[in-house]
Amino acid sequence: MQNDSFVFEALFEAQFQTQWQAPSNIALVKYWGKHGSQLPKNPSISFTLSKCVTTTSVHFSPQKKGEARFDFLFNQKKQADFHPKIEQFLDRITPYFPALKQHHLSISSQNSFPHSSGIASSASAMAALAMCIVDFEKQHHPDWSAPSMLQKASFLARLGSGSAARSIAGPLMVWGQSEDFLGSNDQYAIVPQVNWHPVFKEYQDTILVVDKGVKKVSSTLGHGLMDGHPFASQRFAQAHDHIQQLKTALTTGDLDQFIDLSEAEALTLHAMMMTSNPRFVLMQPNTLALIHKIWDFRAQTRRPLCFTLDAGANIHLLYPQQERIPVLDFIKNELLSYCQQEQYIEDQVGNGTQKIPLP
Numbered sequence: 001m002q003n004d005s006f007v008f009e010a011l012f013e014a015q016f017q018t019q020w021q022a023p024s025n026i027a028l029v030k031y032w033g034k035h036g037s038q039l040p041k042n043p044s045i046s047f048t049l050s051k052c053v054t055t056t057s058v059h060f061s062p063q064k065k066g067e068a069r070f071d072f073l074f075n076q077k078k079q080a081d082f083h084p085k086i087e088q089f090l091d092r093i094t095p096y097f098p099a100l101k102q103h104h105l106s107i108s109s110q111n112s113f114p115h116s117s118g119i120a121s122s123a124s125a126m127a128a129l130a131m132c133i134v135d136f137e138k139q140h141h142p143d144w145s146a147p148s149m150l151q152k153a154s155f156l157a158r159l160g161s162g163s164a165a166r167s168i169a170g171p172l173m174v175w176g177q178s179e180d181f182l183g184s185n186d187q188y189a190i191v192p193q194v195n196w197h198p199v200f201k202e203y204q205d206t207i208l209v210v211d212k213g214v215k216k217v218s219s220t221l222g223h224g225l226m227d228g229h230p231f232a233s234q235r236f237a238q239a240h241d242h243i244q245q246l247k248t249a250l251t252t253g254d255l256d257q258f259i260d261l262s263e264a265e266a267l268t269l270h271a272m273m274m275t276s277n278p279r280f281v282l283m284q285p286n287t288l289a290l291i292h293k294i295w296d297f298r299a300q301t302r303r304p305l306c307f308t309l310d311a312g313a314n315i316h317l318l319y320p321q322q323e324r325i326p327v328l329d330f331i332k333n334e335l336l337s338y339c340q341q342e343q344y345i346e347d348q349v350g351n352g353t354q355k356i357p358l359p
């Protein structure tokens, strides 16, 4: 796939306003290590979530002389901390949509989940912003098909944050070339045309908030530490194996295999962090305590509850919808004391971005 096919060269000046909602996602096979312009070193696959979402509206207007490129409100307030990331995103995507140069963007965003909950918001934030931008492009690109629009949105979102490429559609998305998924590629994520077992259509992801703080090492820095990492090549080869096996588990509904792979991926991700140079640890004592609790519960009850982790201390509990009541009882009775301020967030697999009518 050539990048050139994503360039929309038409120049125009117009007013346009739109609003999109994009969910977060949780990787089952992890993206950890990148090269070039936000290209992954291995394929990854994730569940798209449904309740942890960012809603973003953008008002595009012809840029006046001397006017800033954008202004940004988060929860109705100015938030200068986010400016460098947005600036970098606009720099990276403008070559693919040069008309952006002639426009001022008034961006306003909010998250459904608390900002300081340690939940990664860059995936949902970049995906929502990318959808607003492709919607603007679409107004001047009338023959564009819906799948092409989504491809471009994923391509642009990737340039903001790699994992954002996988927040565009659902219920599962694959990003990065894998011989197991037809059409998969490094430029944008795809929804694989696979018959997933029905148990995964309403799979639950309950996030146990262990640490609300800002991560000590950003994902971007962590990805960089995979360059020259002593286990890098084994890890990238393992991700290919895992994605192949996971495809089998996801189609047959083999929950033992699903559990085994999900937890192997979570712990391998953190093992990579602990063995990079410099090494770092993002798990907290309560992360480990919770992992042992989950393993004990599974051994005692034989219920198919497992965990995964992203680049942080929080635990994502994964389980079938029909296990919801006993698992919530377990969380309330035995796990909440390990969570910061007893906080947890219930989410489940969802279908991706959605246009939201403007007020």
Ligand code: DP6
Pocket (backbone or CB within 6 Å): 026, 027, 029, 030, 031, 032, 038, 044, 120, 122, 160, 161, 162, 163, 164, 219, 220, 221, 223, 269, 310, 311
């Ligand atoms: C551990 O997408 O946050 O969550 O591309 O630098 O923005 P950047 O990194 P990011 O990395 C996410 C890493 C992960 C695994 C995953 O989501 O696949």
